[in-house]
Amino acid sequence: xxxxxxxxxxxxxxxxxxxxxxxxxxxxxxxxxxxxxxxxxxxxxxxxxxxxxxxxxxxxxxxxxxxxxxxxxxxxxxxxxxxxxxxxxxxxxxxxxxxxxx
Ligand code: SF4
Numbered sequence: 001x002x003x004x005x006x007x008x009x010x011x012x013x014x015x016x017x018x019x020x021x022x023x024x025x026x027x028x029x030x031x032x033x034x035x036x037x038x039x040x041x042x043x044x045x046x047x048x049x050x051x052x053x054x055x056x057x058x059x060x061x062x063x064x065x066x067x068x069x070x071x072x073x074x075x076x077x078x079x080x081x082x083x084x085x086x087x088x089x090x091x092x093x094x095x096x097x098x099x100x101x102x
Contacts, residue, residue: 049062
């Protein structure tokens, strides 16, 4: 990806990675387990949750930013492992989304 699709990610030009993984696969950069709703998913006490992890990855967490709660995937490498990508990636993005909704 870095060599052939150099403009896919701004981190390529900085020679940086989003996760500290030796073999980081970018094909599912937009993790199929990430759920987001602009209107808010639910209220938790006084705060609004806007995103979450559908598989409740043990390496993800919910971050609180003022009155907003967002899924923090910074420590999770689930969608970046080659085996995961081989199992879930498809050139037809709609097929990936259909798997997510099953
Ligand atoms: S925590 Fe991991 S599996 Fe869950 S949405 Fe984030 S990157 Fe995907």
